[in-house]
Amino acid sequence: MTRVLTGGVFVTDSGTDELADLRQLAGDIGARSSEERIGHRGLPDDFDTVAWGHLQDAGLTRLTSDPESGGGPTESAVVLRALARYAVTVPLAETDVLAAWxxxxxxxxxxxxxxxxxxxxxxxxxxxxxxxxxxxxxxxxxxxxxxxxxxxxxxxxxxxxxxxxxxxxxxxxxxxxxxxxxxxDGAAEELTRRGAWARCIQALGALDAAVEFSVAHTRERVQFGRPLSAFQAVQHTLASMAGEVERARAATELAVAAVAVHGFDSVQADYAVTVAKVVLGRVVPTVVTAAHQLHGAIGVTLEHRLWLATMRARSWIDEFGDTAWHARRLGRMALAADDPWDFVVGGV
CATH class of the missing domain: 2.40.110 (Butyryl-CoA Dehydrogenase, subunit A; domain 2)
Known part of the structure; x- marks a missing residue:
């Protein structure tokens, strides 16, 4: 069955979004977890046993590692992103994509x-x-x-x-x-690639939340008799944030597609995941800085949900190889390519 990218989601060649129900289910679990844990976050944050139970009952904890799950990388990416968007504190990537594999x-x-x-x-x-x-x-x-x-x-x-x-x-x-x-033998690179792939997806979910929180805050916060969103500088900042996140989304969805079609151990996945890690490494600091500027001092408090999104994104981009490590790797790939132009446009 062929999946193509349409409107930001993967759909089958028949045009029916098979992932809609899964996206809704994962989002519902995430939203419920977020609502139930308001005011109960700490350092370190506690493992969410209730959310894990819901994920396990729904058969979502071994999508890539269990052949009988009926899932794969595309489905796993949907769930990982949804849980990261709601800052659900569960080790889904560690369990399914890494340890079980x-x-x-x-x-x-x-x-x-x-x-x-x-x-x-x-x-x-x-x-x-x-x-x-x-x-x-x-x-x-x-x-x-x-x-x-x-x-x-x-x-x-x-x-x-x-x-x-x-x-x-x-x-x-x-x-x-x-x-x-x-x-x-020969598993070290794939382990790193799998971890980097998962962290890119999770960071994207966290960035989606940071933009969502920033839009809501600037609409609700009134300054000099006007909502913050009415000021041109704020509008420009929000537009810039959205553009950066869409750049990250394009790179991440390329990585998801490469893994879904060619597998984690392929050269296509190696290229796409490396690109995604470099792009996310550049986007995350920009979006995080802008989000905290728009929120002001409230955005750095433990009581506010913004820090869960921004700080997790900052942590995830440095795991399984930081931006500089992946940038050097991408540079070595470019130097070794037979046709540099094909490499630049992703023809690997």
């Missing part, structure tokens, strides 16, 4: 239900830091890099330190198990 590739068993997470470090390290949602995970897939090779093990988390990223998502340091590792 890598465990299956290594031939290791993980629980069929419950959240998973992934811990990525280098061979020989006694601990791995920055592990997402380690305290909530039913199992951790540990991946230790040695060049393109990964040593992979599945373990229960032994947490030595608890923290969070800028957006309040829980991050922890865990001890590396002494044994139980399986060697997986």
């Amino acid at each position: 890598l465990a299956a590739k290594a031939g290791l068993a993980v629980p069929d239900e419950g959240p998973l997470t992934i811990a990525i470090g280098n061979t020989g390290t006694p601990t791995v830091s920055g592990v997402p949602y380690a305290g909530a995970a039913s199992a951790v897939v540990v991946a230790l890099r040695d060049g393109a090779t990964l040593a992979v093990a599945v373990t229960e988390p032994t947490i030595t330190d608890i923290g969070h990223n800028l957006g309040g998502e829980p991050r922890a340091t865990i001890a590396v198990p002494a044994d139980g590792f399986v060697t997986v």
Whole structure:
């Protein structure tokens, strides 16, 4: 079945949007989570067990890693973006796109239900830091890099330190198990690509929320007897934000399409995800700065929902390779291309 990009969504060749129901369902779960947790956010933010239960009951937690789910990368992208837009604190990307996939590739068993997470470090390290949602995970897939090779093990988390990223998502340091590792050749690059792909989609969802909040705030906030949105400078800022987000959306949807058609291990996905990571890395700081300028001091308080969108976006763009790392990678791809023009227009 062929999917083409029409009006910002993927539709089948018959013109029927098969993803409409999924988009609505994921949005409903996200909106419910956001409403129920107003005033209850903290640092670190707690894992949302209720939202995870809804996702699990709806069969949305293993869309790419379970062949029987009936889903794939396109469907996973819809759910990831919706949850990020509402700042739902669950490890969906870690569970489905990363941990379950890598465990299956290594031939290791993980629980069929419950959240998973992934811990990525280098061979020989006694601990791995920055592990997402380690305290909530039913199992951790540990991946230790040695060049393109990964040593992979599945373990229960032994947490030595608890923290969070800028957006309040829980991050922890865990001890590396002494044994139980399986060697997986050639998987390190795909693991990074999968993580970068997921973070681009999540960052896009967060940017959508930041623009939405900014539009609403400038319409409601009155200054000198007029709403802020009536001032030309504010209008220009909002228009610039929207344009930047659409640039990010185009790059991200190219990455989603490349993975859906060619797979995560393809050269097309490598190119598209790298481009998306570079574009998001440039767009996010611009949109985040503008959103906080429009909100003023209220936008940086824990009580306001803006920080959940902007700070998570800032955190996500630096994970699985920051902007500079992906920009250098894109430059090396361009230098190695047989036809530079084909490369520039995406003919890879």
